[in-house]
Amino acid sequence: MPSGNNLMPAGLKFMLLSALGFALMAACVKLVSASGMPIFQIVAARALVSLLISYADIKRKKIPVWGNNKPLLIARGTVGTIGLICVYYAIANLPLAEATILQYLHPVFTAVLALLFLKERIHLSTIACIVLSIIGLVITVKPNMITSTAVDLPTLSVGVAILGAFFSAVAYTIVKRLSRSEDSSVIVFYFPFIALPLSLILLGDNFQMPTLFEGVLLILVGIFTQIGQVCLTKAMQTEAASKATAYSYIQVVFSIILGAVLFSELPSVWTLIGGGLIIAGTLINIFGSKRGLAK
Template sequence: MIRSLFNSIPLGVRYVLFSAVGFSLMSSLVKLVSVHGIPVMEIIAARCLVSVVISYVDVKRKGISIWGNNKKWLVARGLIGTVSLMCVYYALSTLPLAEATILQYTHPIFTSLLALLFLGEHIRSATAICIALCIIGLSFMVAPDLLSQDHSYLPLKSVFIALLGASGSSIAYVIVRKISNSEDSSVIIFYFPIIALPVSVMLLVISGDFVLPNFQVLIQLLLIGVMTQIGQIGLTKAMQTLDAGVASAYSYIQVVFSVALGWLLFKEIPILTTWIGGSLIMAGALINLLGGRKKPSA
């Protein structure tokens, strides 16, 4: 029964779920190592070092050129993705896991609009409803203080940087969608760490903030790279299979995973509004799924 239910899920949606699990675990690991005093640039460098090796092996396994066909777009995607990654990791290290993830996942709004403007993709009514429900759900989860006397404080600088990272992610996603028909997914994935690695190492050297990790933290740093690669593979495959707006709308499920991990790893116990928000997100994903199915011909 479970297998038949899984097989009934469209391939692109499965890729999104695969990606969400990888990125949720990655976010949790970033927060874990930041507690040990590892700076953001060192985390990025470690993550990209692992990704470069895995990506290079994957490209060579396919017997294709690592440099691709659309070098300008690939470099642009790598540069924008690097800046976005810096913002996202900073937010993860300075904000609670759930809030950092929620702010990051405002990007589908930007993605859908950019896809409409530059790719000519139509935003279906089901996708619009999904995004609306997700935004309402995220509001419940990120701002419970609006409904109670328990006011929480989020650093304005961290919130702004998180939103900047989200907008950068949306641009990177649209670029992936634009070149997906002429570039292999492995090449697209490879370009990101090959650009982010030297940039992060250079900034780490300039800042002089390097911290020698112990064995446990070293393993966690390496796992960040592995989980990131899993997330990137799923995301890139999803963007090649689904419209940019649809794929981004489904990716909201990562928020639910992050809330669960925050509870398990950081003792962040979800309150009622979190469960309400999570339910709205799931409802939006279901509407998007059902709305995307073609009606059988008579």
């Protein structure tokens, strides 16, 4: 008789751990930002931890650090840094569930960018994804268009969150191009390599000496991020990419739970409906594209 552990696919285990890691990372960002810690300092702390770990990984593999396509690697690091700053700002200024849901708009931008720059075919499922995501976005952000009793999310924070999703999509598109010529560890390395000095420059004289608790949270941001990335890679290696990506949406559930427990944030029914449409659209895109529903 199979044990409980054998009933759960390895890919699902790794993706659950990845989603939990990213959700805990977001919760730590929100906790430490609540103390007044500048966003740029949080980004720098995360970059420092990631830089040390990724550099050690490259040395373990005994491969060249700087890669082949340096201009595109630098572009990936720069775009990724801008996206991370936007995501952290959104986490700090929006409820955790809403910030997470808005980040999942990136498949829409990725589909359009892949069409424009990678010449990938667009599918009917992708069009359905875009339509459902836009409807879901409106319901989540501007529910008073439906009922006057609902409360809109702050426009600036929502705009920054959407920018974060866009720059994440740009980064994914660049990574897809780089994967043809670069080792994955080198691609990962360039992100903190660019993020650390750039965030320190933007931080300027606003450095805030962290308390012991804040210091622990900053370290945990880097550790939970690394757990999320490693488990995501493992999930992709042990499970079909479409299934692994579908599993990642459990992060929204984790974020709702953490938001309720740590910050007393309960998502509105409009957030749940809008977020459900965004997630449904992306899942349709994942499985529809896999079946080849071409336009």
